[in-house]
Amino acid sequence: PPPPRLIHGANAHHSLPHAAWLLGMPEPLEIPTPTGTLDPAALDEALAAEPGPCLVAATAGTTDAGLVDPLDAIADVCARHRAELHVDAAYGGLLVLSPRHRDRLAGLHRAATVTLDLHKLGWQPVAAGLLAVPAATLLAPLAQQADYLNAADDTDAGLPDLLGRSLRTTRRPDVLKIAVTLRALGRDGIAELTDRVCATAHELAALLDAHPRFEVHATPAISTVLFRPTGAGDDDLAALRRRLLTDGTAVLGRATAAGRRWLKATVLNPHTTTKDLEALVALLEGSTHR
CATH class of the missing domain: 3.90.1150.10 (Aspartate Aminotransferase, domain 1)
Structure with missing residues (x-):
């Protein structure tokens, strides 16, 4: 099958078309966002005109103004056209922990993938980004095996490896800082800081x-x-x-x-x-x- 085409709003972060270029995907389709957020009707029209598979990227917290796309309505459109939905929640993702603000992210759970950038609302080092998926099995395509890094018997013995959990073989252990913060503050503590x-x-x-x-x-x-x-x-x-x-x-x-x-x-x-x-x-x- 042809590679999927990325469709995103003009409000999307610059890293999205950049990632599509790095992956050798077709030229992304950018939908104008005169109101600052992605219009489900405009997305519906764009998907109807696309002959091949599509990946739609919505935004939960734009870089310019912190706006949140209408995620539920966008998910409806994606389901109708069988397009996969990714949500860039780098800025606004942790609003889900706040009872006061989580309604703004209604529909986030319907995304196939979500990115979180915890150096914003999360107060972590700049490299502490996460990719979230509904089930760990969806990360299986990322799995790699090299005897000098993650020999099968070491994996069977319970030794951890990062080959299926990061695009980089070697990186700082920022996940430890995330874990410590979550343990120390909990959901309520982070929600309080966010509020x-x-x-x-x-x-x-x-x-x-x-x-x-x-x-x-x-x-x-x-x-x-x-x-x-x-x-x-x-x-x-x-x-x-x-x-x-x-x-x-x-x-x-x-x-x-x-x-x-x-x-x-x-x-x-x-x-x-x-x-x-x-x-x-x-x-x-x-x-x-x-």
């Missing part, structure tokens, strides 16, 4: 929205706040961001939404205080009028 950073992002958005010199793009979907100084042009925003970075006073991202450029503050430190937020707003206010 805290989400609440802090809403507090920052409220401070900026109430300030006459700033405008906020939208209510934060997770913990990312998009905003811009009123009256500033896109070039002004880019220069402001670089100046703050060069001065060593604040690290802000940038994003494009609704045809405009925005500054991006992603709250990930659960110990951020109201005083910290007020200091950031004061810094921004002073920097925009230098």
Whole structure:
């Protein structure tokens, strides 16, 4: 059969088309996402036009604004066309541990594969990423055997090997840090930290929205706040961001939404205080009028 074609929204992370290129898959099909999320109707139309097998990648927590695609509706479309569904939940995946926020990920369980990037909501080293599947048997195609690494008798004796659990033979044991964190904090502990950073992002958005010199793009979907100084042009925003970075006073991202450029503050430190937020707003206010 022909190799599957990847279909994803314009809101997808750059690593998805990059991975398709590395694997020698056909050119991915990118669906426009004018609202910021993947439209199930547009996906349905795209799948109907594809003659071969397809892999659909949805996003739970976009890089720009933390938006979550309508996973349940997308899963319905994939089931109708017999397309496999992957969910990139690198940013928002751990919302499932929070009773307050898990409804945003309704339908996540219907994915064939899910990626989680625990250096965001999870507070782990940058390389601590996970691929989750519904059953361990689905990882069987990854199994490799080399006598000098995982001889059959060693495997039968219970010695662990990574050949079927990682794309790299040698890597840092970041999974140990994940295990220790889960043991120490548990689901409730991680959910509490997640709820805290989400609440802090809403507090920052409220401070900026109430300030006459700033405008906020939208209510934060997770913990990312998009905003811009009123009256500033896109070039002004880019220069402001670089100046703050060069001065060593604040690290802000940038994003494009609704045809405009925005500054991006992603709250990930659960110990951020109201005083910290007020200091950031004061810094921004002073920097925009230098």
